[in-house]
Amino acid sequence: MSVLVYTENWDGRFKKSTYELVSYAKAIATELKLPLVALSIGNVSEAEFSKLELYGADKLVLVNTEKLHTFVAQAYTHTVYQVAKAENASVLLFNNNYTGRSLAPRLSVKLNAGTATGVVKLPASYAPFIVRKSIYTGKAFADVELLSAVKILTLNQNSFEIRENATGAKVEVREVEVLDKHLAAMPTKVEKASGKMNLTDAEIVISGGRGLKGPENWGMVEELADLLGAGTACSRPVADSEWRPHHEHVGQTGKVVRPNLYIAIGISGAIQHLAGVNSSKVLVAINNDPEAPFFEAADYGIVGDAFAVVPKIIDAVKAMKASH
Amino acid sequence: MKVLLCISHVPDTTSRIRFVNNQTQFDTTDVQYIISPYDELSLTRLLEIKEANNDLDITIITVGNADVEATMRKALAIGADDAIRVDAEPVDALFVAKQIAEVARTRNFDFIMTGKESIDHTGNQVGEMVAEFLDMPSVSSAAWLEIEANKGIITREMDGGKEVVEVKFPFVVSGQKGIAKEPRIPNMRGIMNSRKKSLEVVPAVAQDTVSVISHYELPAPKGKCKMIPADNAAELVRLLHEEAKVI
Numbered sequence: 001m002s003v004l005v006y007t008e009n010w011d012g013r014f015k016k017s018t019y020e021l022v023s024y025a026k027a028i029a030t031e032l033k034l035p036l037v038a039l040s041i042g043n044v045s046e047a048e049f050s051k052l053e054l055y056g057a058d059k060l061v062l063v064n065t066e067k068l069h070t071f072v073a074q075a076y077t078h079t080v081y082q083v084a085k086a087e088n089a090s091v092l093l094f095n096n097n098y099t100g101r102s103l104a105p106r107l108s109v110k111l112n113a114g115t116a117t118g119v120v121k122l123p124a125s126y127a128p129f130i131v132r133k134s135i136y137t138g139k140a141f142a143d144v145e146l147l148s149a150v151k152i153l154t155l156n157q158n159s160f161e162i163r164e165n166a167t168g169a170k171v172e173v174r175e176v177e178v179l180d181k182h183l184a185a186m187p188t189k190v191e192k193a194s195g196k197m198n199l200t201d202a203e204i205v206i207s208g209g210r211g212l213k214g215p216e217n218w219g220m221v222e223e224l225a226d227l228l229g230a231g232t233a234c235s236r237p238v239a240d241s242e243w244r245p246h247h248e249h250v251g252q253t254g255k256v257v258r259p260n261l262y263i264a265i266g267i268s269g270a271i272q273h274l275a276g277v278n279s280s281k282v283l284v285a286i287n288n289d290p291e292a293p294f295f296e297a298a299d300y301g302i303v304g305d306a307f308a309v310v311p312k313i314i315d316a317v318k319a320m321k322a323s324h
Numbered sequence: 325m326k327v328l329l330c331i332s333h334v335p336d337t338t339s340r341i342r343f344v345n346n347q348t349q350f351d352t353t354d355v356q357y358i359i360s361p362y363d364e365l366s367l368t369r370l371l372e373i374k375e376a377n378n379d380l381d382i383t384i385i386t387v388g389n390a391d392v393e394a395t396m397r398k399a400l401a402i403g404a405d406d407a408i409r410v411d412a413e414p415v416d417a418l419f420v421a422k423q424i425a426e427v428a429r430t431r432n433f434d435f436i437m438t439g440k441e442s443i444d445h446t447g448n449q450v451g452e453m454v455a456e457f458l459d460m461p462s463v464s465s466a467a468w469l470e471i472e473a474n475k476g477i478i479t480r481e482m483d484g485g486k487e488v489v490e491v492k493f494p495f496v497v498s499g500q501k502g503i504a505k506e507p508r509i510p511n512m513r514g515i516m517n518s519r520k521k522s523l524e525v526v527p528a529v530a531q532d533t534v535s536v537i538s539h540y541e542l543p544a545p546k547g548k549c550k551m552i553p554a555d556n557a558a559e560l561v562r563l564l565h566e567e568a569k570v571i
Contacts, residue, residue: 073452073462098482102464105449108418109456114534115417117447130538135445139341142445143539148532185461185495187480187487198483204571228571246467246502247481252337252443253361253501261570272337278543282568284560285549295549300563304554316558320565 002037002059003029004089006080007052008099009044011192015201016162017095019055021155023163025093026056027122037061037087041079043069046171056165059087060172067178070190071099074182077106082176084111089150096154097200104152114146117154137252137275156279157200158258199248202231204261205280207250209235211266211287211306215243220310221265227317233257235267251276266306269294286310325471326381328433329367330424330450331399332360332442333392343540350540359395362439364402364507366499370437371403371508373471380471381405385427387412387420393523400518401510407521412528415536417445421453422531428458434493435476440465440500455496463489467502 005025007018022038029036038057040049042064049062063079080103084092092107094100096118108115116133120141123131129146134156199205206225208218218232225232232248239249250257252272262280266287267273274297277283285294290303302309335341335355342351359367367382374380384399386392387410396407410423428436436458438451448464455462467481478497480487510518552560564571 073455073464077456098465101448102452102462105417105421105447105452106456106462108449108534109421109453112418112532112534115447115449116535117449132541135540136335136341137443137446139543140343141541141543142537143541145536145538146534147536148534182461185463185489185491187489189486189488191486200483247483249501261564261568275337282564282570284564295551297546298549299546299568300552300560301549302552302554302557302560304557309554309557312557313561316561317571319558320561320571 001090002035002087003032003091003093004037004039004080004084004087005057005093006100006103007038007040008095008097009040009042009048012042012044012048014048014051017097017157017201018052019162020157020160021093021095022052022055022057023165024122024155024160026163026165028091028093029056031126032091034090035059037083037089039063039080039083041068041076049171053167053169054164055162056167057169058167060169061087062171062173063176064173065176065178067183070187072183072186073102073106074185075178077103077110078179078182079176080107081110083174092150092152094152094154096156100154104154108152111150111152112148113150113152114148115152115154116144116146118156119153120156120159122160134279137256138279139275156258158260197231199231199233199250199255200257202257202259204228204230205233205250205257205259206230206263206265207233207235207267208238208244208265209267210237211268217307218244220314224263224310224314224317227314227321235273264294264298265310267294268292269297325379325434326383326432327370328424328428328431328436329363329370329382329384329404330436330438330454331363331367331384331386331396332439332444333357333386333388333395334360334442334444337361337443341542343542347540348538357395359399360439360442360444361507362441362443362499362501364439365501365504366437366439367399367402367404368504368506368508369469369499372504373469374403377471383408383433385410385424387414387423387528389413396523397518398510400521400523401514402508403514405521407523409523409525410528411525415533417447417449418453418534419531421450421457423528424450425454425457426529427526428454436494436496438496438498440498451496451498458494458496460494460496461491462496462498463491464498465500466497467500469497469499469503
């Protein structure tokens with residue numbers, strides 16, 4: 001038996017969330033006294049993949065077939081399935097992102113496995129197997145007991161710290177069966193996001209709401225974000241008014257973010273918006289309305305005019321950076 | 325053409341989330357139920373397609389007890405053509421997906437649609453599971469959908485990047501924000517018509533239970549918000565650096 005972790009790559013590279021996931025998978029494998037097998041599919045170099053031994057992978061299985069260089073849910077599912085069978089995997093782990101949320105449910109059917117998506121910590125127990133997941137867009141947690149022989153988990157970003165645990169494992173390139181019928185949903189066009197920070201990966205997010213009065217006033221939001229290496233986000237009314245693109249909308253019907261720091265400028269803090277941000281480690285609210293509900297959720301607050309307050313914050317960050 | 329749209333019956337987005345019976349059950353007191361927002365947007369897009377090409381029968385399906393029928397009637401009032409309720413308590417995602425797949429298997433839909441996720445358990449699992457049960461291709465997180473004679477043309481949006489997928493019938497697609505601008509509100513005529521539309525109740529098929537929720541918990545209450553005077557905004561930067569250590 002083994003624990004299998006699927007390690008997604010982005011243009012041949014891994015992300016911080018990959019290392020979090022491998023560290024998390026290692027902790028489970030250690031508890032179950034099973035080897036940890038990392039699987040990567042796509043155009044990944046052996047050198048890049050080798051890095052995962054540092055976080056505890058005991059075996060590194062690379063499937064680099066050209067037909068699988070672009071993600072197609074059915075074909076990737078069949079690949080993970082073949083490796084899971086060959087390695088006799090009893091726990092399968094994925095990041096809780098677009099890819100993981102496509103693969104985990106499909107494998108759940110193929111392996112008759114119970115699946116918990118969006119898990120936030122290590123299992124509370126292994127027999128019975130009980131793990132905590134986020135529900136109601138972060139408004140609550142549920143402890144889910146997985147009753148099946150094979151278990152599948154998808155891990156929320158920023159929920160587990162990276163742990164080094166070198167094993168010295170070497171990459172093993174493996175061939176798998178790829179069926180043409182599984183490639184039916186192959187994209188005909190792929191447009192990568194332009195150089196901008198990916199919001200769900202950002203450690204710091206600066207977000208603006210209707211209080212900023214118009215799209216022409218986002219200069220200071222972007223300046224502060226650039227200074228802090230942060231991503232920019234917005235509330236729903238701002239996206240709906242097309243002041244900002246829809247992919248910046250954070251909240252119950254937009255994106256859910258879990259950064260270390262979320263600064264909300266001119267956002268009142270409707271319950272739907274808070275649902276998308278309340279897993280952030282530190283929340284800051286800046287609003288001219290002292291009654292804004294965001295102040296009940298925030299760790300730090302400033303009641304004041306954003307157009308006066310934010311430039312002061314920018315100056316203070318510049319001063320802090322200059323003194324370091 | 326025929327489409328099967330999966331509708332979830334979920335607490336309204338403004339609901340206070342609370343639990344009862346020693347934190348083992350969702351507290352339904354004063355909770356309003358709605359069509360899950362992504363399902364509602366998906367329905368809206370399907371109606372736009374129906375109106376443009378005049379050839380799309382929209383059947384909705386929900387797995388649940390009789391309580392969900394009010395939500396299903398609302399979808400019929402908005403414009404879906406008919407409805408199927410699988411009469412069972414939705415145990416877990418695999419159970420729900422199995423029920424939908426069994427209904428779809430015998431009724432020849434050209435494609436199946438779901439919302440990206442239901443906003444209660446936010447599992448995001450049922451669509452892909454249905455696709456796997458039926459051995460169909462799937463495209464998740466569709467921000468746009470066009471239907472042509474024998475295929476769908478779907479734009480996926482992920483983290484600011486985009487993909488265009490052309491996929492022949494049959495397939496499963498899940499809709500996210502962007503698939504339609506605003507959800508439709510039923511009008512009086514729609515509400516009247518919905519009473520005459522078919523809502524068929526079918527029994528559930530067997531499926532092993534693979535997961536159960538043993539306990540719910542609310543996030544730990546937040547400490548009090550530390551207020552900083554507006555004229556001393558620099559203090560915020562100091563606190564974030566020295567106390568919270570996040571910058």
